Amino acid sequence: MRKNIQFVVVLFFVTLAFLVMLNDVTNNRNPEYQNSVELYEANNQTDLATTDLEDVE
Known part of the structure; x- marks a missing residue:
């Protein structure tokens, strides 16, 4: 019982x-x-992403 x-x-x-x-x-x-995420305006930035691939001619 206990x-x-x-x-x-x-x-x-x-x-x-x-x-x-x-x-x-x-x-x-x-x-x-x-409010832990900071937002930035990217109006004048054209190169927002870069890749490691090089252009092959």
Whole structure:
């Protein structure tokens, strides 16, 4: 009987921890992480990509 109560208590806290973690991950609205990508305007740049291949004449 005691092992059953311990199992239920452990299962309750594991489930509670999982739900709290899931709630934290889904409701993360921290702007520090949302604005982690910097965008640059490339209006005057014509050579945006380079390759390692040489032109063969």
